[in-house]
Amino acid sequence: MVKNKEKFDVVVIGGGPAGIMAAIQASSKGASVVLIEKNSIFGRKLLLTGGGRCNITQAEFNAKKFVEKLGKKGQFLLSALSVFGSEQMIDFFEQNGLKTKVERGGRVFPVSDQSQEVLNVLVKCLNKNKVRFLLKQEVIGFTAYERRIKKVRLKEIEITAKSVILATGGAAYPGTGSTGGGYLLAQKMGHKIIEPRPALAPIETKENWVFGLAGLTLKNVSVGVFQNNKKQDSKFGEMIFTHTGLSGPIILDLSKKIGELLQLGAVNLKIDLKPALDVATLDQRLQRDFQGNKDFKNYLPALIPQRLGDLIIKLTGINPDKKLNAINKTERKKIIDFLKGLELTVKCVSGFSQAIITSGGVDLKEIESKTLQSKIIKNLFLAGEILDLDGPTGGYNLQICWSTGFVAGTSAVVKKDF
Numbered sequence: 001m002v003k004n005k006e007k008f009d010v011v012v013i014g015g016g017p018a019g020i021m022a023a024i025q026a027s028s029k030g031a032s033v034v035l036i037e038k039n040s041i042f043g044r045k046l047l048l049t050g051g052g053r054c055n056i057t058q059a060e061f062n063a064k065k066f067v068e069k070l071g072k073k074g075q076f077l078l079s080a081l082s083v084f085g086s087e088q089m090i091d092f093f094e095q096n097g098l099k100t101k102v103e104r105g106g107r108v109f110p111v112s113d114q115s116q117e118v119l120n121v122l123v124k125c126l127n128k129n130k131v132r133f134l135l136k137q138e139v140i141g142f143t144a145y146e147r148r149i150k151k152v153r154l155k156e157i158e159i160t161a162k163s164v165i166l167a168t169g170g171a172a173y174p175g176t177g178s179t180g181g182g183y184l185l186a187q188k189m190g191h192k193i194i195e196p197r198p199a200l201a202p203i204e205t206k207e208n209w210v211f212g213l214a215g216l217t218l219k220n221v222s223v224g225v226f227q228n229n230k231k232q233d234s235k236f237g238e239m240i241f242t243h244t245g246l247s248g249p250i251i252l253d254l255s256k257k258i259g260e261l262l263q264l265g266a267v268n269l270k271i272d273l274k275p276a277l278d279v280a281t282l283d284q285r286l287q288r289d290f291q292g293n294k295d296f297k298n299y300l301p302a303l304i305p306q307r308l309g310d311l312i313i314k315l316t317g318i319n320p321d322k323k324l325n326a327i328n329k330t331e332r333k334k335i336i337d338f339l340k341g342l343e344l345t346v347k348c349v350s351g352f353s354q355a356i357i358t359s360g361g362v363d364l365k366e367i368e369s370k371t372l373q374s375k376i377i378k379n380l381f382l383a384g385e386i387l388d389l390d391g392p393t394g395g396y397n398l399q400i401c402w403s404t405g406f407v408a409g410t411s412a413v414v415k416k417d418f
Contacts, residue, residue: 012164032132077400105237194388200255223270235253274339291325292325293324
């Protein structure tokens with residue numbers, strides 16, 4: 001147990017991926033490190049990632065291409081990623097006995113498909129490096145003067161530290177302890193917080209017919225985002241219908257943009273069920289298929305999943321018993337409109353309780369990208385989801401945590417100018 005007023009070289013606040021990596025790296029440099037976590041275990045959110053399989057990282061080893069996926073703010077990560085990127089992260093786990101595999105879309109998972117094994121490796125490294133733990137403890141504030149944190153205050157004890165790493169996560173999945181408390185700590189130290197918003201979150205739609213499609217997964221489809229009849233964004237890949245709307249990889253990746261657009265007005269989505277075929281080619285195919293005398297309802301399973309077949313009958317109004325060779329040009333156009341632009345109206349982006357990550361956080365302009373050091377408080381470093389930096393699904397966000405945690409952990413020990 002850590003004693004009251006005990007002194008450490010580095011105090012790391014937050015036992016998620018960024019905080020754990022920071023603690024491992026700082027302690028590997030010979031620093032005395034204490035890791036503070038409000039939960040009774042480390043990595044609660046980590047255990048949930050990748051559907052419990054843990055999408056460790058993204059197998060994009062070109063740093064420039066990696067940061068392009070993060071949008072305009074991605075350049076901030078370039079330095080950290082060049083020091084400790086996806087390749088180094090995979091090597092870290094392999095060297096510590098965890099075999100990995102690369103799946104579709106460059107997603108990297110443990111061969112075991114068990115997130116617990118990922119956490120076990122991390123905790124083993126913490127123990128090996130003699131990192132001290134403070135579990136079920138929460139930081140309530142700092143004592144600071146002359147732009148330096150002198151003491152880290154918990155409810156019952158105070159810890160003196162040469163440097164402090166703030167890696168408390170965002171506000172997504174609050175049930176795992178990510179309640180946004182770190183933003184307040186950073187704000188009290190003078191940092192600006194870019195408004196946190198849910199990101200990589202499911203979408204709720206106004207149409208109630210989605211309820212009947214709940215659980216249906218569509219692969220190789222394209223989803224377009226429209227506002228004022230203008231396409232604002234689109235993604236190709238896999239999606240899933242839920243009881244209240246849409247989810248799945250491409251929907252999660254679009255959710256941040258949809259959330260931004262909703263601040264300006266109504267947003268519609270159009271699902272292209274046949275993105276490989278343009279309208280003219282699809283029409284030609286239907287004309288060929290519609291020369292027989294099969295019932296319309298019996299033809300649909302060859303075209304789309306059964307539950308979508310029921311929906312197309314409902315939305316087009318075409319008699320399910322109508323013979324294919326009796327379907328006219330107007331009805332054929334309705335079918336094509338359905339296949340190339342199944343339209344939904346966005347009600348909202350689901351809140352933090354269902355979001356995978358947080359968009360927003362500590363303003364990157366106030367942090368040194370090469371060291372993750374605060375430009376306001378000399379001995380404060382920040383890492384992970386608390387930063388105003390996020391990316392798409394596929395391991396990008398965990399790598400942000402690994403990279404920034406690694407650099408913050410290194411810098412907190414080797415920096416001598418504070």
